[in-house]
Amino acid sequence: MERCPVCRARFKGEAVCYRCGADLNVLLAIEAEAAAWERETIALLAAGDWIAARRAADQTLALQYSPLAAAARDFAGRELVTQEVRRFEQLLH
Numbered sequence: 001m002e003r004c005p006v007c008r009a010r011f012k013g014e015a016v017c018y019r020c021g022a023d024l025n026v027l028l029a030i031e032a033e034a035a036a037w038e039r040e041t042i043a044l045l046a047a048g049d050w051i052a053a054r055r056a057a058d059q060t061l062a063l064q065y066s067p068l069a070a071a072a073r074d075f076a077g078r079e080l081v082t083q084e085v086r087r088f089e090q091l092l093h
């Protein structure tokens, strides 16, 4: 979070907005959860577990938009398709 969602004041790392006093704890918790899911996504991608990686990316994106998670989801989706194509080719030959 770069700015307070209530008053748009710059976020200074405090759980309460210095300008309007909004409690930002819930948002910070959501951001932390999204970051954890994003790390999980990357680990699953590295392990080549495309289905789980895509699911983890979806979890990340459900909490917070992340260009990294969006790219990871697309990548995992493409890899899944490639894997399926390969399986069909093996079955057809």
Ligand SMILES: [Zn+2]
Pocket: 004, 005, 006, 007, 008, 009, 017, 018, 019, 020, 021, 022
């Ligand atoms: Zn504020």
